[in-house]
Amino acid sequence: xxxxxxxxxxxxxxxxxxxxxxxxxRIGAVRFWRSLSFAQRCYCIATVLLVxxxxxxxxxxxxxxxxxxxxxxxxTNEIWPRFITLWNSLPGKALILFVYAVIANFAxxxxxxLVNTVTGVSADALPYSxxxxxxxSLPTWFFATTIAALILVTLFMPxxxxxxxxxxxxxxxRLWHAKHYRFVLSTALIRYIWTFAIAVQLVVLSSQxxxxxxxxxxxxxxxxxxxxxxxxxxxxxxxxxxxxxxDDNEQLExxxxxxLDDAGQKSLRFSKAQRDLLAxxxxxxxxxxxxxxxHPEQTRVIELNDxxxxxxxxxxxxxxxxxxxxxxxxxxAIGGDENS
Numbered sequence: 507x508x509x510x511x512x513x514x515x516x517x518x519x520x521x522x523x524x525x526x527x528x529x530x531x532r533i534g535a536v537r538f539w540r541s542l543s544f545a546q547r548c549y550c551i552a553t554v555l556l557v558x559x560x561x562x563x564x565x566x567x568x569x570x571x572x573x574x575x576x577x578x579x580x581x582t583n584e585i586w587p588r589f590i591t592l593w594n595s596l597p598g599k600a601l602i603l604f605v606y607a608v609i610a611n612f613a614x615x616x617x618x619x620l621v622n623t624v625t626g627v628s629a630d631a632l633p634y635s636x637x638x639x640x641x642x643s644l645p646t647w648f649f650a651t652t653i654a655a656l657i658l659v660t661l662f663m664p665x666x667x668x669x670x671x672x673x674x675x676x677x678x679x680r681l682w683h684a685k686h687y688r689f690v691l692s693t694a695l696i697r698y699i700w701t702f703a704i705a706v707q708l709v710v711l712s713s714q715x716x717x718x719x720x721x722x723x724x725x726x727x728x729x730x731x732x733x734x735x736x737x738x739x740x741x742x743x744x745x746x747x748x749x750x751x752x753d754d755n756e757q758l759e760x761x762x763x764x765x766l767d768d769a770g771q772k773s774l775r776f777s778k779a780q781r782d783l784l785a786x787x788x789x790x791x792x793x794x795x796x797x798x799x800x801h802p803e804q805t806r807v808i809e810l811n812d813x814x815x816x817x818x819x820x821x822x823x824x825x826x827x828x829x830x831x832x833x834x835x836x837x838x839a840i841g842g843d844e845n846s
Contacts, residue, residue, distance in 0.1 A: 545584045574703075789806060
């Protein structure tokens with residue numbers, strides 16, 4: 507009986523000790539979590555989700571979107587205040603406006619080229635269609651500028667990490683962070699990894715959707731040729747040792763080629779959809795069904811100048827469903843006796 511009482515007492519004592527230990531660890535975990543900033547918490551959650559994604563072999567688009575969403579929220583939370591600080595300064599505002607002007611100039615030139623590709627005339631005569639082409643190109647420029655910004659951050663981040671490592675022996679662990687900001691070096695390393703991952707994910711996503719025409723040309727052919735040449739030399743020099751990897755290399759090359767071809771086809775389809783929408787907009791909204799210049803029925807015109815018109819007709823045989831031709835303006839005032 508006494509032995510049983512002793513066992514019960516030891517059990518109760520161990521139970522109380524275990525509760526205190528768990529409570530202390532729980533309090534420590536809560537304190538650690540509260541000491542983190544919002545961005546650090548987002549990085550922590552995204553990293554935990556990444557570990558689960560890798561070890562549990564989760565194949566879910568929603569899970570990936572959530573994981574990258576937390577990482578993007580953390581990066582945005584840290585970059586946005588610095589962007590506002592840069593904007594509030596005169597040199598920073600000049601730099602931002604300069605970058606905006608460069609991007610806007612390229613976007614306007616791209617939209618002008620798109621109008622010229624569809625109609626065969628200058629975009630100066632079609633201002634509304636030029637603006638619509640600019641709107642159609644916004645997704646491409648959004649992805650392009652975002653990817654470019656992430657790549658620039660990724661390129662400069664190693665220098666920032668190197669500076670932090672050099673300053674650490676001198677007792678300085680942060681450059682522009684607040685005094686209560688903890689784990690500066692580890693957070694910078696995790697931020698660098700997630701920035702690179704988001705940039706890669708955006709490139710893959712934009713190529714799959716077709717927003718970027720990175721893979722729509724034949725520029726990748728020399729890379730595959732180089733790979734095949736290197737593989738042929740390797741087979742001749744180390745045939746017995748490399749024979750087991752030939753099938754894997756060929757399968758990897760086939761998968762990569764199929765991926766690039768699929769991305770190129772999607773990019774071409776996206777470009778064709780842009781041209782089709784622009785052609786429909788020009789015919790239905792920009793062109794006039796009535797004009798001072800004579801033109802056949804079932805056609806619409808856009809006056810290029812006092813002497814020329816752009817005549818548009820529905821043509822199912824054409825690439826975009828419409829045919830375009832520049833015709834002389836035949837009106838009552840200019841060499842014509844008939845008006846439509």
